Amino acid sequence: MTLFRLECKTHTKTLLIWTIVVALLTLGLVSLFPAMKDMGLQQMDLKSMPKEMLKAFNLSDMAAFATIKGYFGYEFQYVMIATGIFAAMLGTNALSREESEGTITYLYAQPISRASIVSSKMLANALIYSLYWVVSMVVAFLVCLIFKESGASVSDLFKGFSQLTFTGWIMGLTFLGVGFLLSSLLSSNKSATSLSLGLVFLTFILGVVGKLKDTFKTLVYFSPVDTALPSAIFKSGIQWNYVWTDLIVLVLSVLLTFWIYRRKDLKA
Template identity: 85%
Template sequence: MTLFRLECKTHRKTLLVWIIVVALLTLGLVSLFPAMKDMGLQQMDLKAMPKEMLKAFNLSDMAALSTIKGYFGYEFQYVMIATGIFSAMLGTNALAREESEGTISYLYAQPISRLSIVASKMVANSLIYTTYWLISMIFAFVSCLIFKEAGASVSNLFKAFAQLTFAGWIMGLTFLMVGFLLSSLLSSNKSATSLSLGLVFLTFILGVVGKLKDDFQVLVYFSPVDAALPSAVFKNGIEWNYIMTDLVVLFITCLLTFWFYKRKDLKV
């Protein structure tokens, strides 16, 4: 319990900074909707671009940009990428930081096992990520209510946000647990940021490639971001095949983290 509280306290300022930055970014993007709608973006001529390219970058339905759901679904995908980076960084730093900063000696002086260390850190960081995600989604929903077009259904918007909240939560937890697995293999957190960025962008690119051609569609399953893509969730609801893939990855990486960390030679 002491380690759980310590972990939460360590990330308190980081959590606050991320919430503020994402909230301001979301507000800025959503506040542009009325002006963008008046510009008639749905009338943009994108015929010169291949349909596969438009699909890969979620621009195949330009008419949807005239609604708050369609506009938010497209713009918020970039916030989803940032969310993946945040959760991956939490996981990648979690275990390696103790060795890098020399605090593993303090943990060893406590009556706590390696498995308890991993479990406490997983629960604490999952709570930190969940807090960030729920607050971010509540703020995003309120922002959409303020700037929505006349006649937009609040109940439909709420339902869409509820589905996106769940899908995005699973996405973040997946990146978090993959980050934990990487952290269990590292002895220093110096490369944590670069690994987190590489992990998220690599999987995002795999998703883009998977949508460019049907032969590569299987690559989409390696992209947690695509499992929670706002435009897709708002249009088709939750894609449970992608969610189940994320849950399998989440479960396996969680078990592997315990296994590797228990057998790891720690630098005390």
């Protein structure tokens, strides 16, 4: 419990910074909706672009941009990428930071097993991510209510946000779990940021490639971001095949993290 509290305290400042920045970014993006709607964004001529390309970048239904759900669904996908980076950074820093900063010596002196170290850190970081995500989604929902078009259904919007909140939570936990797995293999957190960026952008690109051609469709399953793609969630609801894939990756990452860390030669 002491380690759990210490881990939460360590990330309190990071949590506040990320939450505030994402909230302001969401406010800024959504506040542009009335102006973009009046400009007739949905009438943009994209006929020259291949349909597969439009689908890959979630631009296939430009008419949806006339609604707050359609506009938010497209704009917020970039926030989802940032969210994945945040979750991955929490994971990749969690275990490797102790060795890198020399605080592993303090943990050695405590009556705590390696399994307890991993579980405490996982729970703490999962809580940090969950708080960030819930607050971010509440802010996004309220902002969308303020700037929604007249006649938009509040209940329909709430349903879409509820589904997005769930799938986004699963997406973030998946990146967090894979980050922990990478952290269990590292002896320093110096490369944690670059690994987090690489992990998220690589999987996102795999998702884009998977949507370009049916031959590569299976690549989408390697993209946790596509599990919680706002435009897809608002249009078709939860894609459970992607959710189950993420959950399998999450469970395997957690189990492998425990297995590797228990056998790791830690440096004091």
